[in-house]
Amino acid sequence: MSLSEQGYNELERVFHEKDAAWLQERRARLDADRKSAAAKSARGAHWMVCPKCGSGLKEENFHGVMIDRCGGCGGIYLDRGEFELLEKAQHGGLRRLFGGR
Ligand SMILES: [Zn+2]
Known part of the structure; x- marks a missing residue:
């Protein structure tokens, strides 16, 4: 080499x-x-899929709070912090949200 x-x-x-x-x-x-x-x-x-029934969740503005509502079973889901925001921002808001309309 x-x-x-x-x-x-x-x-x-x-x-x-x-x-x-x-x-x-x-x-x-x-x-x-x-x-x-x-x-x-x-x-x-x-x-954005309902953990209960598997239908799609739709984001809705509820008195300035973003909620995820299921199109199938009607279940309502809140992102982290939204529940507290809802409770603080709206007196009676929870009752209106969960008590039907
Ligand atoms: Zn559902």
């Missing part, structure tokens, strides 16, 4: 190592992307 061949092989080895590192990094990034996409679609599967 000549000196120049040796030098070439050494260069090739370095390139291979760089490629391997690049591939590893790329793989890790793709795995992370896939994981976050899976997490997103898992959330999407039950996002």
